Amino acid sequence: MPEPTGAGVTTREFMLGEGSGTGSGQTLQVGVGPAHPAMHGIIRITTELDGEYIRKADVEIGYLHRAFEKDCEVGGYNNAIPYTDRLNYVSPLINNFAYASAVEKLLGIEVTERCRYIRTVMAEISRVCDHLTCVGASAMELGAFTVFLYMIKAREYLWELVEDVTGARLTISYGRVGGVKADLPDGFAAKVTSAFKQTRDVLDEVHRLLTGNRIFMDRMIGVGALTREETIAWGITGPLLRAVGVGYDVRRASPHWAYDRVEFEVPTQRDGDNYARYLVRMAEMEQSMRIAEQALSAMPGGPINVDFAGRPLDPAAYVDQGKQGKTEGLLLVPIRLSPNLQGQNRPAWERVNAADKRVVLPPKETTYGSIEGLMNHFMLIMEGYGIRPPMGEAYFASEGANGELGFYVISDGSDRPYRVRCRPPCLPPVAALSRMIEGEMIADLVPTFGSVNMIGGELDR
Amino acid sequence: MSGSEILQRLRDRFAVGVVETHEQRGDATAVVDRGALLDVLRFCRDEPAMGFDMLMDLTAADYLRYPGREDGPRFEVVYLLHALPHNHRVRLKVRVDEDDAVVPSAVDLWPIANWLEREVWDMFGVRFAGHPDLRRLLMYEEFVGHPLRKDYPINRRQPLIGPKA
Numbered sequence: 001m002p003e004p005t006g007a008g009v010t011t012r013e014f015m016l017g018e019g020s021g022t023g024s025g026q027t028l029q030v031g032v033g034p035a036h037p038a039m040h041g042i043i044r045i046t047t048e049l050d051g052e053y054i055r056k057a058d059v060e061i062g063y064l065h066r067a068f069e070k071d072c073e074v075g076g077y078n079n080a081i082p083y084t085d086r087l088n089y090v091s092p093l094i095n096n097f098a099y100a101s102a103v104e105k106l107l108g109i110e111v112t113e114r115c116r117y118i119r120t121v122m123a124e125i126s127r128v129c130d131h132l133t134c135v136g137a138s139a140m141e142l143g144a145f146t147v148f149l150y151m152i153k154a155r156e157y158l159w160e161l162v163e164d165v166t167g168a169r170l171t172i173s174y175g176r177v178g179g180v181k182a183d184l185p186d187g188f189a190a191k192v193t194s195a196f197k198q199t200r201d202v203l204d205e206v207h208r209l210l211t212g213n214r215i216f217m218d219r220m221i222g223v224g225a226l227t228r229e230e231t232i233a234w235g236i237t238g239p240l241l242r243a244v245g246v247g248y249d250v251r252r253a254s255p256h257w258a259y260d261r262v263e264f265e266v267p268t269q270r271d272g273d274n275y276a277r278y279l280v281r282m283a284e285m286e287q288s289m290r291i292a293e294q295a296l297s298a299m300p301g302g303p304i305n306v307d308f309a310g311r312p313l314d315p316a317a318y319v320d321q322g323k324q325g326k327t328e329g330l331l332l333v334p335i336r337l338s339p340n341l342q343g344q345n346r347p348a349w350e351r352v353n354a355a356d357k358r359v360v361l362p363p364k365e366t367t368y369g370s371i372e373g374l375m376n377h378f379m380l381i382m383e384g385y386g387i388r389p390p391m392g393e394a395y396f397a398s399e400g401a402n403g404e405l406g407f408y409v410i411s412d413g414s415d416r417p418y419r420v421r422c423r424p425p426c427l428p429p430v431a432a433l434s435r436m437i438e439g440e441m442i443a444d445l446v447p448t449f450g451s452v453n454m455i456g457g458e459l460d461r
Numbered sequence: 462m463s464g465s466e467i468l469q470r471l472r473d474r475f476a477v478g479v480v481e482t483h484e485q486r487g488d489a490t491a492v493v494d495r496g497a498l499l500d501v502l503r504f505c506r507d508e509p510a511m512g513f514d515m516l517m518d519l520t521a522a523d524y525l526r527y528p529g530r531e532d533g534p535r536f537e538v539v540y541l542l543h544a545l546p547h548n549h550r551v552r553l554k555v556r557v558d559e560d561d562a563v564v565p566s567a568v569d570l571w572p573i574a575n576w577l578e579r580e581v582w583d584m585f586g587v588r589f590a591g592h593p594d595l596r597r598l599l600m601y602e603e604f605v606g607h608p609l610r611k612d613y614p615i616n617r618r619q620p621l622i623g624p625k626a
Binding site for chain 1: 485486488490514515516517518520522523526527528539541545548552571572573575576577584597598599600601608609613615
């Protein structure tokens with residue numbers, strides 16, 4: 001790039017594309033974002049262009065800031081779960097579980113075996129969704145619209161699985177401190193098998209469409225690259241770190257949930273450019289499906305033997321009877337639940353939730369069927385009660401789709417978190433974005449921004 | 462190295478710089494004197510046996526309403542270091558008072574500290590001496606106050622300032 005020459009510089013404002021190679025040194029300011037068609041996320045990049053080359057870039061974030069950490073401080077520990085859904089909204093299950101695990105670590109409790117496996121399965125399904133979105137969207141920005149449609153189709157199959165389990169697609173609020181909201185629905189393993197088969201077909205097609213595609217390779221190889229040293233110094237984790245040959249993965253480095261009981265590889269690449277990141281993400285999706293399949297086949301718990309006396313009752317009738325004091329024998333009557341809440345009856349509830357009365361709400365049968373259950377319920381729900389971890393602090397890290405997702409929770413011994421800090425996995429790459437795009441062409445900003453996979457929800461919190 | 466070995470190493474090397482240590486819930490934590498902070502961070506990064514090559518997170522906490530800490534130093538700036546070669550971690554904390562809320566900047570050690578320190582300044586009003594560009598990160602420049610401070614009410618509203626006309 002030519003340096004400014006000082007004297008004799010024309011003062012006329014340049015148009016985009018002008019000035020390249022003229023040696024005039026005059027630059028053009030171009031703002032990209034906050035709302036821009038090529039930006040899937042609200043972020044502002046102010047670029048200083050010399051011709052088509054980015055001489056300097058300033059990245060400005062915060063457009064989606066909604067005081068996540070402050071909001072967590074004003075409610076009980078479980079009240080933060082819906083807020084965590086909205087951090088990385090493409091893979092909210094991982095946020096739920098990571099936050100719940102951080103509070104569990106602070107409390108010093110262990111979740112049940114089955115819950116560990118459920119968390120593993122659901123987190124891996126979410127990771128595939130996240131990578132599908134990232135790769136699909138960045139391919140679309142390079143003109144491969146077909147790939148985007150195929151990948152969103154595959155994501156749809158996986159979101160149907162998520163909907164089956166949680167009752168929602170994005171704002172799932174499925175994690176709980178001490179467990180999960182409900183057990184897996186019947187026949188879930190078979191649905192996963194068929195959804196994974198379709199997803200694998202899509203990945204196969206995408207590989208054939210993109211991986212050896214001349215246009216795609218020309219746009220991706222050597223673009224947006226960071227060296228290994230830079231990536232580490234910028235604190236970047238996840239696919240971007242593995243794309244420079246560092247096999248760091250929280251699932252492997254500090255195994256949690258059921259990751260120490262499944263076999264998987266940590267795919268790495270060497271070049272650290274956008275193409276390497278693409279290859280890492282593609283390989284990771286296959287590994288995630290492998291993990292989910294193994295965890296499903298090894299899922300402990302077995303079938304629930306339901307042999308209660310009496311016919312199942314409608315939940316409303318159950319609650320009415322309990323309110324009227326007709327609790328005799330009520331504890332033994334099973335509830336007939338809506339399909340979205342299947343896996344919430346007492347035996348399933350006990351399988352997936354820690355048996356700690358100070359932390360986990362009792363199942364509804366117990367709440368309305370016995371005075372102890374009702375007291376237990378109130379002790380967790382009423383103002384000033386609830387989950388009360390001992391004073392202290394704990395940090396729990398999980399592998400989010402973009403890298404290390406950490407929650408640092410401080411307790412003052414009350415029923416509300418004193419401080420919740422989320423270590424957003426996509427903040428370090430976005431901080432390094434200007435470093436990645438400076439010196440490259442303005443058109444390369446788009447694939448680089450795509451490979452960073454900025455998620456406004458967790459970036460701005 | 463295990464957490465206790467890391468803390469022992471730090472105590473041996475910095476007799477006065479390390480104020481206190483604990484390992485609650487298995488997280489090795491050392492409270493470091495502000496004057497020794499940069500030396501401790503540099504030692505953690507450059508000493509091969511420590512090998513903390515990553516600044517995983519940098520945040521802060523306001524202890525204004527924490528039971529037993531009402532009079533003590535108000536803010537704690539928290540550094541979470543990770544060592545890729547050894548796969549171990551340590552948490553370093555620096556305590557600063559409200560009327561002297563300045564911490565030396567770690568930007569020269571890790572470039573990511575640039576944004577993380579901007580966020581701490583934005584949210585808590587703790588300054589970082591030697592930071593090249595200490596602007597707000599998440600809030601806008603016209604915003605008054607530091608929202609994650611405990612005395613900033615959650616329901617306070619401020620006018621949204623648009624771009625200059």
